[in-house]
Amino acid sequence: MTDTASRATRVVAASGRRRRHLGGGPRAGTIVAFLTPFFLPFVLFYLVPIGYAIWQSFRVVRRTGGQYGTSYTTFGGFHQYVQVFHNTEFWSSIERIGLFGVVQVPVMLFVALIMALLLDSPLLRLRSFFRIAAFMPYAVPGVIAAIMWSFLYSPQLSPVVEVLKDVGLTPNFLGPGAVLWSTANVSTWLWTGYNMLILFSALQSIPQELYEAARLDGASNWAIAWRIKVPIIAPSIILTTVFSIIGTLQLYAEPAVLRQISSNISSTYTPNMLAYAVASGNNYQQAAAISVVIAVVTFVLSFGFMRLTTRRAGL
Amino acid sequence: MSNTVTRIRLAGVAAAASLVVLTGCSSSAPSGHSSAAAAACAPAKGKVTLQYWNTVPGMDKVVALWNKSHPNVQVQTKNISNDQYGTLGNALKAGKAPDLAQVGYDELPDLRTQNAFVDASSCKAATAAKSKFVPWTWSQASFGGTGVFAFPQDTGPMALFVRSDIFKQHGLSIPTTWDEYAADAKKLHDADHNLSITFFDPNNAEWFNGLLWQNSAHMYSYSGNSWHVSVDSAQSKQVAAYWQKLIDQKLVRTDLANGSTPMYAAYQKNQVASYVGAAWGYSMFRDNLPDQAGKWAVVPMPTWGTNAASGDWGGSTVAFMKGSKHLYESVEFNSWLNTDPQALALENKLGGLYPAATAGTKLPALSQGVPYYNNQKIFDVFADSSQNIDTSFAWGPTQKTVNLALQDSMAKAAAGSGTLTGSLSAAQAAALKSMKDLAIPATAGK
Known part of the structure; x- marks a missing residue:
């Protein structure tokens, strides 16, 4: 042989x-x-x-004379990039999305991790039901999810608002301060199950012998979860974080839909919405520059995070 | 049931939102060097096929009517309501624009800066059509009489929709001036804190522009090789200050988006007593609030003092697109489409269009009482409104960008930070900046 x-x-x-x-x-x-x-x-x-x-992104528009003239483009160096960096709308969209990410990503991944650990724990019954149920929202297209949630947020239509009103609460999910978190909620609802599934499959690939050894040493389920499972699936947690950072920077569908019912979401609410608004105004060169800057920021943040964590954890 | 229309609309908007991501990325730079000089106008030999892109529901049936009687000039339609201007812009850049396309009045200058149109004034039938349309529509479609770039199709002359029962209940007569309207707003609100006279939708620049138009706010002009931009003129500021006052006193709602399900819900619950709307909006209440039949009436827009002027909100033209090889036939079809009584009647019935052709305002369907409105002949009000619209009003070449800036700022004002007058300044700045970005010469002031 x-x-x-x-x-x-x-x-x-x-x-x-x-x-x-x-x-x-x-x-x-x-x-x-x-x-x-x-x-x-x-x-x-x-x-x-x-x-x-x-x-x-390195071109600028020029035009022949007259009231309407004829446009053409020519090399413009870094003109469009200078414009991007001077654009206050751009920076406030980045700031907004930064705040969104700093809160939404950890919350979502924490919930996803807890759910994955629960699914992996021997204590849970009806495991496949819960797995499917948690993953289900991911099968709903983002636009549809946002429309669905917009009906739950709208003060005129929402049964949630109606019930809260009965207990004396008058929340405004679409108000200037709250609408960012209402958007974050839609994203969290959509993506938690997806992230949970990645973490869950990482948990499934941990050899059972490790648990047996830990139990022989007297480890509780709790200790097994936090001391063995979580450290072993750390690479997957980092991966989901990087995906989430990228997703956050590219946020478009949810706020674009909620904008239909809330005037507190401006046309330049997220970097991608700004790029789209600029492009719809025929300023494709500026929109291209914005897109390139978004891509660079995404690249720097996701790879920066990856390097930082791998170095720290020695992975 | 009553919300179906709005839901579909919301879904459509959402679908469009997801599609635009794709088109937004793939769009190329505006280019092309030829000018929009008048093209030759000669009938073609043999059979001709025209492309006509639009967003009107039921337009295929109107076109089928034409195709049946014109075997040699066949028209193909394409519905581009998902992303009207994105589709047109991309087609232009690819050199694949249709012969004819639906373009809103406020988008005409924008598309012309993209070299989208061909001047059809070499066709006798084109220049002769002038007398067939409501004056302001021809003025805009011909860019102040400098050519024939489009035929007007439909308009949105504005008027006031009132819940006459609510007004009667509170002992109010129908307001005829904006001052009376504001006084009534206060009376209604004082009598019932859940009742507002109307709502201010900060995300609706098109509507607000109609109000500015009514007050003879001239925002754009061209002389001495430069555009002159005065979005923040005294007339505009008067309108802005008026609505700001109503918002400050909480006399108008600011949480309702026009045409949205929440808006209909608020009207359904008798929380809003009137609606500043346009002719095409007559079916909105009829279709969405059937149990309020007989309670609504249509009256002329309140006026600024003794100035009887009205405004327009929406409406479109059918433009002659650059690259068309069949200008003669395009003019022929376009003329039939927008002046023939049979075509106009069908467009009104299927698409809800309120015609821009003078003859169209006398269609049988537009001369009778409308059952929902207590058999009131509401279209007489719109026809009068149409005749009272300022013909010298002009749109800017970057109207879409200006509208977005105006909306973003008005939303902040409605939420309590800043004022609507400040929004006009923001829109003015956006107009100058966006024109500069596209190398369109512009200066502030009239």
């Missing part, structure tokens, strides 16, 4: 060497055939648009 296997390995290795010498050949064809379905759309619909956006 061992002999056959090792001989086979040798043969494969030898043929690999020989083919490499030949270059091209049927193997290169296979590689191309397998990679094209990925790389072609990747280049066409990912790299090219990004490259185009970067190119656009």
